[in-house]
Amino acid sequence: xxxxxxLSLAGQAVDALRELVLTGEIPxxxxxxxxxxxxxxxxxxxxxxxxxxxxxxEGLLVLVPHRGAHVPEAGPADVKxxxxxxxxxxxxxxxxxxxxxTDADVARLHAVCAESRRTYQAxxxxxxxxxxxxxxxxxxxxxxxxxxxxVHLVQQRVVLLRSGLQDHPPHQRASLDDHDxxxxxxxxxxxxxxxxxxxxxxxxxxxxxxxxxx
Amino acid sequence: xxxxxxLSLAGQAVDALRELVLTGEIPxxxxxxxxxxxxxxxxxxxxxxxxxxxxxxEGLLVLVPHRGAHVPEAGPADVKxxxxxxxxxxxxxxxxxxxxxTDADVARLHAVCAESRRTYQAxxxxxxxxxxxxxxxxxxxxxxxxxxxxVHLVQQRVVLLRSGLQDHPPHQRASLDDHDxxxxxxxxxxxxxxxxxxxxxxxxxxxxxxxxxx
DNA sequence: AAACTGCCAACTGTCGACAGTCAACAACGC
DNA sequence: GCGTTGTTGACTGTCGACAGTTGGCAGTTT
Numbered sequence: 001x002x003x004x005x006x007l008s009l010a011g012q013a014v015d016a017l018r019e020l021v022l023t024g025e026i027p028x029x030x031x032x033x034x035x036x037x038x039x040x041x042x043x044x045x046x047x048x049x050x051x052x053x054x055x056x057x058e059g060l061l062v063l064v065p066h067r068g069a070h071v072p073e074a075g076p077a078d079v080k081x082x083x084x085x086x087x088x089x090x091x092x093x094x095x096x097x098x099x100x101x102t103d104a105d106v107a108r109l110h111a112v113c114a115e116s117r118r119t120y121q122a123x124x125x126x127x128x129x130x131x132x133x134x135x136x137x138x139x140x141x142x143x144x145x146x147x148x149x150x151v152h153l154v155q156q157r158v159v160l161l162r163s164g165l166q167d168h169p170p171h172q173r174a175s176l177d178d179h180d181x182x183x184x185x186x187x188x189x190x191x192x193x194x195x196x197x198x199x200x201x202x203x204x205x206x207x208x209x210x211x212x213x214x
Numbered sequence: 215x216x217x218x219x220x221l222s223l224a225g226q227a228v229d230a231l232r233e234l235v236l237t238g239e240i241p242x243x244x245x246x247x248x249x250x251x252x253x254x255x256x257x258x259x260x261x262x263x264x265x266x267x268x269x270x271x272e273g274l275l276v277l278v279p280h281r282g283a284h285v286p287e288a289g290p291a292d293v294k295x296x297x298x299x300x301x302x303x304x305x306x307x308x309x310x311x312x313x314x315x316t317d318a319d320v321a322r323l324h325a326v327c328a329e330s331r332r333t334y335q336a337x338x339x340x341x342x343x344x345x346x347x348x349x350x351x352x353x354x355x356x357x358x359x360x361x362x363x364x365v366h367l368v369q370q371r372v373v374l375l376r377s378g379l380q381d382h383p384p385h386q387r388a389s390l391d392d393h394d395x396x397x398x399x400x401x402x403x404x405x406x407x408x409x410x411x412x413x414x415x416x417x418x419x420x421x422x423x424x425x426x427x428x
Numbered sequence: 429a430a431a432c433t434g435c436c437a438a439c440t441g442t443c444g445a446c447a448g449t450c451a452a453c454a455a456c457g458c
Numbered sequence: 459g460c461g462t463t464g465t466t467g468a469c470t471g472t473c474g475a476c477a478g479t480t481g482g483c484a485g486t487t488t
Contacts, residue, residue, distance in 0.1 A: 092302030
């Protein structure tokens, strides 16, 4: 059928399902039917079940015994709790990045910031993609694999919460400034300042998400 | 067979496998045979596979395509990286606990510390169980569900690394003092001091594990 | 009319069997 | 004797079918 495919069906199913969830194609609260979805993806229920369980372990799905899986519906309390976790992880990452960063790391961070600002001034709005790229560049500089892994998982859940939300330009402007301040603290090898800036940045983003949610 | 069991076979398999891994009954590096283990647990391969994937998502197993799962072998670099994650999470938890704790929380923490000290002075060594209980009591006071969840997962991985290691009494003595200092900071509602104490505590524990490992 | 009880359809949980892949072993050539 | 290649065995990946449970619907009772 598919001879030179280097990924198992379960692996493909994970990617496909993740896409369906993150794009909001499967709305929050909707129950996922195994047989139906398996047919839609062209695979059997076995691999699909593994994919469902995997995404559940990432927090993108919620399992209910004998009642299947559904995309979680998040309230303000969830957003706050999730950002407490994100703050813990990313502040630590910022600290580590400030103490471990190489010149190449700083250059990369500057490049991402520059591109973000350019895109923002050109199109009145910079894509979320660049925000993710910035945080990932920071993680790279932190060189802490387990923290990096966890931040990626948390960011995914934030993306899930963001689906159906749009950013206001003023908030974007503030984020750009935060990013610049963060790069400056990292470049200056000042861990505690980097942590503080990150904390304020995430507090702002969290507050903005809470108002957009209400 | 087992009529009034309120847990799915996969759920039971998760618990059983977790026990086998954490107790070291399945040594690090050993490959896990699905058919053999399924027979041993008295279930089919389907639920067992789900259990294996679940534990892999918790970091207790490593999956290799077409070659099954095995318990990860951890070196010093892994220990350091894991403790960077643990420090990020538990320092944040200590901060939150210090700012949110109720009198009941403080009482609970005091009780755990007292029992630890009593057991230590009586038997020259206090069980790891009480150390876990202390950190869990602190998490309860922090009231941050996602951080709590992640700390539990990390603690599990630490237990995995600890299997086959024994504590030296002097290190235990230091831990007892750290715990007391932590309770005092939390009781005084001093988040930054709580975070600092936790950081020092975990640095000590990490260093001790690294020396025991070599 | 409202509440309760028994049935029914749909779905999840589980199983056994088949197919594909990888690694070790053996035979062969150099 | 050593490296290479074909073969074989064991194991994982996948599938289709069966069994158990859940929630809803119809029928009945008060």
